[in-house]
Amino acid sequence: xxxxxxxxxxxxxxxxxxxxxxxxxxxxxxxxxxxxxxxxxxxxxxxxxxxxxxxxxxxxxxxxxxxxxxxxxxxxxxxxxxxxxxxxxxxxxxxxxxxxxxxxxxxxxxxxxxxxxxxxxxxxxxxxxxxxxxxxxxxxxxxxxxxxxxxxxxxxxxxxxxxxxxxxxxxxxxxxxxxxxxxxxxxxxxxxxxxxxxxxxxxxxxxxxxxxxxxxxxxxxxxxxxxxxxxxxxxxxxxxxxxxxxxxxxxxxxxxxxxxxxxxxxxxxxxxxxxxxxxxxxxxxxxxxxxxxxxxxxxxxxxxxxxxxxxxxxxxxxxxxxxxxxxxxxxxxxxxxxxxxxxxxxxxxxxxxxxxxxxxxxxxxxxxxxxxxxxxxxxxxxxxxxxxxxxxxxxxxxxxxxxxxxxxxxxxxxxxxxxxxxxxxxxxxxxxxxxxxxxxxxxx
Numbered sequence: 001x002x003x004x005x006x007x008x009x010x011x012x013x014x015x016x017x018x019x020x021x022x023x024x025x026x027x028x029x030x031x032x033x034x035x036x037x038x039x040x041x042x043x044x045x046x047x048x049x050x051x052x053x054x055x056x057x058x059x060x061x062x063x064x065x066x067x068x069x070x071x072x073x074x075x076x077x078x079x080x081x082x083x084x085x086x087x088x089x090x091x092x093x094x095x096x097x098x099x100x101x102x103x104x105x106x107x108x109x110x111x112x113x114x115x116x117x118x119x120x121x122x123x124x125x126x127x128x129x130x131x132x133x134x135x136x137x138x139x140x141x142x143x144x145x146x147x148x149x150x151x152x153x154x155x156x157x158x159x160x161x162x163x164x165x166x167x168x169x170x171x172x173x174x175x176x177x178x179x180x181x182x183x184x185x186x187x188x189x190x191x192x193x194x195x196x197x198x199x200x201x202x203x204x205x206x207x208x209x210x211x212x213x214x215x216x217x218x219x220x221x222x223x224x225x226x227x228x229x230x231x232x233x234x235x236x237x238x239x240x241x242x243x244x245x246x247x248x249x250x251x252x253x254x255x256x257x258x259x260x261x262x263x264x265x266x267x268x269x270x271x272x273x274x275x276x277x278x279x280x281x282x283x284x285x286x287x288x289x290x291x292x293x294x295x296x297x298x299x300x301x302x303x304x305x306x307x308x309x310x311x312x313x314x315x316x317x318x319x320x321x322x323x324x325x326x327x328x329x330x331x332x333x334x335x336x337x338x339x340x341x342x343x344x345x346x347x348x349x350x351x352x353x354x355x356x357x358x359x360x361x362x363x364x365x366x367x368x369x370x371x372x373x374x375x376x377x378x379x380x381x382x383x384x385x386x387x388x389x390x391x392x393x394x395x396x397x398x399x400x401x402x403x404x405x406x407x408x409x410x411x412x413x414x415x416x417x418x419x420x421x422x423x424x425x426x427x428x429x430x431x432x433x434x435x436x437x438x439x440x441x442x443x444x
Contacts (some may be wrong), residue, residue: 013047021195033057035404036406040067043421043428045405048126049374053399056420059409061223061366064282065327066423072285079316088116097319102325103293106264109273113299114291116313120254122282122315123148123290124217126307127276128153130294131215131248133360134301139173139209141201142217146179147224157217160224160411161384175208177201179222180230183359183370193231201241205398213247220266223255226410227417229275229361235270248275248298254290258282259328259422262337262364269363285324289317328422336422337343339429340364343418356444368438370410377379386412393443394436402435412435
């Protein structure tokens with residue numbers, strides 16, 4: 001029986017009307033920041049009632065070159081006038097060819113060939129398929145607390161029970177090793193992890209695999225885990241161990257890529273050239289597009305029919321991605337690096353002055369502020385107890401009192417996430433920091 005006909009969306013005049021439609025017709029998995037969006041520009045969101053908000057979350061780290069970036073919008077419109085779809089793996093076209101060539105130029109090392117899909121989770125699963133095909137092995141290791149997507153294959157790699165409850169079984173032959181989370185590392189007792197922590201990977205290979213390792217999948221900076229930055233030498237050692245066992249290093253740059261950390265790709269901070277690199281989120285500044293890129297030798301392990309996507313490499317999204325890369329390289333990545341350095345210093349001051357700020361960390365404009373209850377000890381008797389209630393209250397204060405949209409994340413849901421459009425100005429960033437401090441003064 002056909003669904004009951006309802007009014008079209010044209011002319012919704014209130015936030016409540018949009019939220020009501022979501023309640024009635026969108027599956028109940030969405031998480032609301034209580035800011036329905038009618039339009040957006042630069043670093044500013046506007047709801048259906050004319051309220052404006054400073055966006056320091058970027059739609060979960062996506063609109064890296066700013067909402068409504070003119071160059072990106074124009075590139076997409078121009079391609080819309082040519083053609084929208086022909087299946088890019090059936091009908092070769094210029095936007096895909098140009099973007100693949102451009103990605104080969106801007107990615108680290110000798111990564112030369114890309115496969116285009118629609119999302120980060122597809123990119124990760126495709127990268128694992130390629131690693132398995134190239135190595136002839138099957139097992140995969142990821143990091144505890146890491147996040148790689150929500151479809152069943154990438155969900156198996158995600159090291160967080162909260163995302164898996166009610167969804168098992170997932171992909172077989174996956175094991176997890178410890179993250180370089182020095183603040184809550186029992187081995188390091190709350191100090192900074194060092195490269196020696198990577199040796200845990202050897203123990204996991206020896207005790208949790210059959211020795212048939214195809215890949216180790218790592219976010220160069222762990223996003224959903226709470227903006228965790230590995231120490232110098234850690235990622236390089238992980239790659240060495242993977243190679244020693246005949247496996248590949250897959251760098252999941254879905255969240256860290258396209259300028260977010262002050263480099264076009266976060267792997268560049270660590271002197272590591274991954275064997276396969278996954279991308280999505282910021283690649284096309286909001287249009288749905290994902291990719292994984294490998295050297296010609298590894299990529300050519302795929303044969304016709306081994307992988308495909310009907311909508312992957314959509315020419316409109318690829319045109320937008322080309323314009324996004326142009327914009328990033330025309331000063332926006334430099335702005336992320338410059339503003340990120342300033343933000344690091346300001347957040348360190350908050351850490352020094354407020355006991356409830358356990359640690360601040362990050363790279364570029366990917367920064368986390370971990371909130372804690374200093375009166376209690378945290379998990380495994382390392383560092384103060386995570387305070388997710390405080391993080392929720394701070395987020396609400398920022399939204400309701402300051403008109404600032406800031407995400408909350410972390411394995412314990414206690415980390416404030418600074419991930420604004422990389423075009424953000426110093427004045428806007430100062431306002432966000434000042435209001436965060438005001439929130440700590442008020443609700444902590």
